[in-house]
Amino acid sequence: xxxxxxxxxxxxxxxxxxxxxxxxxxxxxxxxxxxxxxxxxxxxxxxxxxxxxxxxxxxxxxxxxxxxxxxxxxxxxxxxxxxxxxxxxxxxxxxxxxxxxxxxxxxxxxxxxxxxxxxxxxxxxxxxxxxxxxxxxxxxxxxxxxxxxxxxxxxxxxxxxxxxxxxxxxxxxxxxxxxxxxxxxxxxxxxxxxxxxxxxxxxxxxxxxxxxxxxxxxxxxxxxxxxxxxxxxxxxxxx
Amino acid sequence: xxxxxxxxxxxxxxxxxxxxxxxxxxxxxxxxxxxxxxxxxxxxxxxxxxxxxxxxxxxxxxxxxxxxxxxxxxxxxxxxxxxxxxxxxxxxxxxxxxxxxxxxxxxxxxxxxxxxxxxxxxxxxxxxxxxxxxxxxxxxxxxxxxxxxxxxxxxxxxxxxxxxxxxxxxxxxxxxxxxxxxxxxxxxxxxxxxxxxxxxxxxxxxxxxxxxxxxxxxxxxxxxxxxxxxxxxxxxxxxxxxxxxxxxxx
Numbered sequence: 001x002x003x004x005x006x007x008x009x010x011x012x013x014x015x016x017x018x019x020x021x022x023x024x025x026x027x028x029x030x031x032x033x034x035x036x037x038x039x040x041x042x043x044x045x046x047x048x049x050x051x052x053x054x055x056x057x058x059x060x061x062x063x064x065x066x067x068x069x070x071x072x073x074x075x076x077x078x079x080x081x082x083x084x085x086x087x088x089x090x091x092x093x094x095x096x097x098x099x100x101x102x103x104x105x106x107x108x109x110x111x112x113x114x115x116x117x118x119x120x121x122x123x124x125x126x127x128x129x130x131x132x133x134x135x136x137x138x139x140x141x142x143x144x145x146x147x148x149x150x151x152x153x154x155x156x157x158x159x160x161x162x163x164x165x166x167x168x169x170x171x172x173x174x175x176x177x178x179x180x181x182x183x184x185x186x187x188x189x190x191x192x193x194x195x196x197x198x199x200x201x202x203x204x205x206x207x208x209x210x211x212x213x214x215x216x217x218x219x220x221x222x223x224x225x226x227x228x229x230x231x232x233x234x235x236x237x238x239x
Numbered sequence: 240x241x242x243x244x245x246x247x248x249x250x251x252x253x254x255x256x257x258x259x260x261x262x263x264x265x266x267x268x269x270x271x272x273x274x275x276x277x278x279x280x281x282x283x284x285x286x287x288x289x290x291x292x293x294x295x296x297x298x299x300x301x302x303x304x305x306x307x308x309x310x311x312x313x314x315x316x317x318x319x320x321x322x323x324x325x326x327x328x329x330x331x332x333x334x335x336x337x338x339x340x341x342x343x344x345x346x347x348x349x350x351x352x353x354x355x356x357x358x359x360x361x362x363x364x365x366x367x368x369x370x371x372x373x374x375x376x377x378x379x380x381x382x383x384x385x386x387x388x389x390x391x392x393x394x395x396x397x398x399x400x401x402x403x404x405x406x407x408x409x410x411x412x413x414x415x416x417x418x419x420x421x422x423x424x425x426x427x428x429x430x431x432x433x434x435x436x437x438x439x440x441x442x443x444x445x446x447x448x449x450x451x452x453x454x455x456x457x458x459x460x461x462x463x464x465x466x467x468x469x470x471x472x473x474x475x476x477x478x479x480x481x482x483x484x485x486x487x488x489x
Contacts, residue, residue, distance in 0.1 A: 130329035133289055137323035138343030138391060141315065148346060152333050230333050230375040 037116030123158030163220035246295030273451035322392030382413030
């Protein structure tokens with residue numbers, strides 16, 4: 001087997017230029033998943049009747065099915081719903097104007113929401129009830145206590161798991177080419193197909209992903225240290 | 240100034256408080272003593288609205304707060320005029336010593352940051368922790384954490400501070416520094432209600448001792464009386480080790 005290194009060197013900047021598409025999917029998926037995940041975690045922790053059952057069913061449904069299926073299902077029935085929404089809101093847009101990237105973002109958000117909500121739920125449960133009482137005792141309201149005392153601590157506790165979720169999400173974007181979104185993997189497949197050099201194409205994006213995820217992990221680690229400095233004391237404390 | 244009236248509280252079938260009433264005057268240090276399970280902590284928790292009592296109310300500066308029908312407004316109002324020191328400190332883990340003390344001033348009472356900082360620093364100075372203001376709770380010893388807890392209570396200038404066994408989680412060496420701090424507060428005329436097992440503190444600092452057993456107040460009075468001639472048999476039993484024994488005959 002001979003590997004065409006020139007091809008790899010040529011392809012690398014080419015696929016790398018599709019990084020913004022991948023990042024766009026990640027960013028939008030997080031923007032949807034994070035608030036929804038937090039709300040779901042709250043519903044679960046506060047055991048709000050009715051809603052918490054719905055949330056739990058949703059979590060089991062999503063966790064019990066593969067990501068690729070979510071993508072296919074959203075791609076098949078998504079347009080139907082979007083058309084309905086457009087009609088009821090009297091939008092002049094057609095469903096065919098909707099970029100496929102939207103379906104990828106929705107599908108990936110489904111799983112990411114579940115992971116984030118479970119991480120935050122564990123985080124919320126890890127905060128001692130005494131923290132809440134202390135908040136009330138100094139005169140804070142329920143909302144103030146939650147926003148200033150409980151939630152920040154829950155978030156820090158959940159941070160490592162959320163970091164993993166983000167990494168999973170980045171890897172999940174590689175399935176977007178199934179709905180013909182050209183991101184890193186999609187581009188490699190196309191070029192690899194044109195020049196019939198699949199192996200080199202895959203090897204290239206192997207490195208692209210390693211670099212991308214390596215960088216993201218470094219950022220997450222740094223953030224973890226920074227936000228969690230009160231937990232370790234000592235070296236991180238005073239800054 | 241503070242009147243607690245007829246507090247009843249049950250957990251399921253277990254009746255923990257059976258009609259507890261007492262008064263606190265300004266500058267008083269009321270010490271509540273009693274065996275474990277006698278309802279001391281529950282009493283304090285009911286008064287601070289952490290538990291809902293079945294019956295009873297509390298009167299603070301002529302305003303009546305029902306303890307059996309909690310309203311958000313009542314709880315918030317009452318807590319604005321009082322402060323609570325917890326057995327396991329319950330400092331805000333995500334805030335420094337200074338942040339812990341400032342929180343109630345800035346967020347709850349809307350005092351400008353600069354002013355709040357000044358108040359907070361002087362409160363921390365009072366408990367002898369001026370050099371630790373930027374430390375997080377994990378970096379402080381138990382005794383220091385509890386003193387921050389006291390500073391946090393002190394800073395809001397409350398009418399009354401409730402102490403729920405403030406030294407029970409500390410080793411004997413650290414108990415001294417916390418009790419010393421509380422003694423200073425008492426000297427300054429801070430009104431305190433203290434649940435504790437520290438008899439020496441009760442005797443020296445207390446202005447009024449309440450002895451509780453099985454959800455009732457069985458005896459109350461000045462420390463000199465209770466620690467020398469307790470009227471009640473149960474009090475005598477409980478305090479046996481601490482009562483001044485005159486084992487000589489005149």
